[in-house]
Amino acid sequence: MKLADRIAEVSTKDAVKASVSYDQLRAADGAFYWLETRPDAGGVTTVTCWRPADGRRDVSPQDFDVSSGVHAYGGGSFAVVDGMLWCVGRDGLYRSRRNGGDLELVSRGAFGDLTVGDGELLAMRESEHGDELIAVSLTGAPQMRTLAESRGFFGALRPGQGLLAWTAWGEQNMPWDACEVWLASYSPHGRPENPVRLAGGPDESAVEPKWGPDGALYFVSDRSGWWNLYRWNDSKVEAVAPIAGECAAEPWELGYASYEFLADGRIVMVVQEGPRHRLVVIEPDGSIHPVDLPYTSIKPYLAAHGTTAALIGSTPTAAPQVALVHLDDEPRLEVLARSEHAELSTARVSVPTELRIGVHGDREVVALVYPPTGSAADWRAPLIVRAHPGPTASCLLRLDWQAQFFTSRGFAVVDVDYLGSTGYGRSFRESLYGRWGFYDVDDCAAVANHLLKMGRAVPGQVFIRGASAGGYTALHAVSKDGPFAAATAVSAIVDPDRWAQTVPRFQRAHALRLRGGAGRVRAATVQRPVLIIHGTADEVAVVEDVRKLADELLALGVGHELLLLPDVGHYVATSSQAGTALEAELAHYRSVMAAAASVQPDSQDCQR
Known part of the structure; x- marks a missing residue:
């Protein structure tokens, strides 16, 4: 079967160019604003505005990268008030005197969750010593005040009528594990007084506080086992709309x-x-x-x-x-x-189907299966199993041009919501703690084995890839017997214990809770070829760890390739080197398939 005769391949350039991301949408001054990150423009993130009378235009300077490094993952990196743009760059907080004008540096530091108050800008600032809630005057020469300090973490500073709400969590927690909503009396240019905790605690994640038009404070809590919406109205907290679903995302970033x-x-x-x-x-x-x-x-x-x-x-x-x-x-x-852009406007795409299989008794694993583009109903193809990052993220039912890059070349792609993913309640999310590298690997292998049993996947041509925490999963998957012929690990975590020491302070608690499972990826246990792709500027998973693993694999003669991307950070897929990474991954799978074909020259399996 040669799909090249019928399907136009999604080019590397197109797959990368189509991966424009939109984030941090908000309304202000009668307009809507959002961030656009454009890989074909070097991954620079720009503030874009849409106004009914004027249409769409960029309002931050062309070469200025609006990017917050607060808590390592950023968030809430701009605000607009009275035509003035306040935004965060890599070295600090900036403002423009008019929308679309030049930016001036207000203060150096790591800022995030910018919110407009009454005559002042409220924000969170991080240092190596902890977090601060700050206020900055909107007019004249900016005057900055510290409202509160903590060795732990702050977020979601939200002003109300004579009141101020915010979230806080300690150094030993992640916000999806234990996060609190606090409330205090407050007047602009003053300080919070008589703070009280409204929600959250050791076994509750309360996030996204927001004042409603009725004067009540709303927030999302997982006290029921699901993140649901609640309301506080001076006397009690009550559920607004109970739903057996997640009404908040796992809070990796501020400003959700x-x-x-x-x-x-x-x-x-x-x-x-x-x-x-x-x-x-x-x-x-x-x-x-x-x-x-x-x-x-x-x-x-x-x-x-x-x-x-x-x-x-x-x-x-x-x-x-x-x-x-x-x-x-x-x-x-x-x-x-x-x-989308013109070159892909008529491209055929592979539409995923949802797969549910039983594992470990009555538990289910959910996966999204992308067949080769244009394939018949009884398709059979090489398979790429993708372990998402996080591991609290989830596979999403959306068009992914990098998946289409592979499906247009005859591969099937499957995304797995392994144990620990968001979207299935608090208990499911917590169940990977202490079992990382076991349950996630087992779930990915179970999906691969199911597709092999069903005759969809080609034996010897089943691969696993993952980024960040998913890279750790991929490396452990080829460190034991199983269905995978090779692995690709992007921005991978290699040693949970060392990672807990080198990871930014925001994520240290996550590293400590996850570890205790499979432990460090050991070169001596790796049984299949691996491709390791890593940015040299990665601050979340430092490059030294993968260099060490590659040296150990080389000394043992284990098949591997290390591709280092200069000046690229943790997010390879949205970097200027995303195309290089895609081409390397494709070449890796094809080389393994070619080696297998040379051993079994009579194979009639589909491969390209």
């Missing part, structure tokens, strides 16, 4: 907005159920109504103006889009920006 208020008293909210997202509207009486949209994946960045909600959504056949959902008498959809 999983729900928003409409002008008519309704609330619009994103709900995740496994690999799917949906948008719902909560009526004032608490009833919940789904919104009929094509999107199956929605980012945790909702914004609203009047009865219009803005979101970043995608589908299995449409890459991420910034869209308006008009929720008046006749709901309608208006797309403001889309990431």
Whole structure:
């Protein structure tokens, strides 16, 4: 079977160029703003504005990279008020005197979660000693005040009428494990007074506080086992709309907005159920109504103006889009920006199907299976199993051009929601602690073995790849007997104990909770060829660890290749070297397949 005769391959350039990402959508000054990261422009992130009368335009300088390093993963890196843009660059906080003008440095440091208050900008600042809540005057020469300090972590500083809310969690926790919502009396240019904890604790993650138009403080808590919306109204905390689904994303970044208020008293909210997202509207009486949209994946960045909600959504056949959902008498959809470009506008794509298989008794593993592009119903192909990062992330039902890069070349791709993924409740998310490198590997292998048994995957041509925590999973998967013929590890974590010492302070608690499972990846146990791709500027998983592993593999004569990408950080897929990484990964699989074919020259299996 030669798919090249029928299917146009997605070129490396197109796969990378199509991977424009949109983030941090928000409403301000009668307009919608968001971040655009464009790999074909060197991965620079720009603030873009859409205004009904003016359309879409960039409002940050062309070569300025709006990027926050706070808590290693950033978030909340810009705010707009009265035509002035405040944003975070790699070396500090900036502002422009007019929207679209030159930026001036206000203060050096790691800032995030920028929020506009009454005459002041509120933000979180991180140092090696801990976090600070700060306020900066909006007019005149910026004056900066510290409102609170902690050896732990802060986020979501949200001003209300005479009150201030924020989130906090300790050094030994991640925000999805134990996060608290705090409240204090506050007046602009003053300091928080008489703080009290409203929600959260050792076994509860309370996130995303926000003041409603009714004066109540809303937040999302997983006290029921699911992240659901709650409300505090001076006397008690009550559930707003109980749902057996996740109404917040795992808070790797600051500034998430999983729900928003409409002008008519309704609330619009994103709900995740496994690999799917949906948008719902909560009526004032608490009833919940789904919104009929094509999107199956929605980012945790909702914004609203009047009865219009803005979101970043995608589908299995449409890459991420910034869209308006008009929720008046006749709901309608208006797309403001889309990431496809002309060369891919007519490209055929592989649409995934959802697979559920039973493992370890009554537990299920969910996976998304992408068949080779244009294949028949009874397809059989080389298979790439992808272990997502996190490991608290999840596989998402959305168009992924880097998956299409491989499916257009005759491969099948499968994304696995292994134990520890978000979208299945708190218990599922926590169950990987102390078993990392075991349960995640077992789940990926179970999916691969199922597809082999069903005759979909070709024996000897089943591969596993992963990035960050997924890279650790991939390396351990080829360190034991199993279905995988080779692995690709991108930005991989290699040694959990050492990682706990070198990882940025935000993630140290995660490293400590995860470790205790399979331990360090040992070169002596690696049984299959591995490709290791790593950026030399990676601050999350330092390059020295993979260099050491590569040296050990070389000394033992274990088949491997180390591809170091100069000046690239942790996110290879959105870097200027994303194309180089894709081509190397493809060559890696083809070389393993060619070696197998030379041993079995009579094989009739599909390969290209």
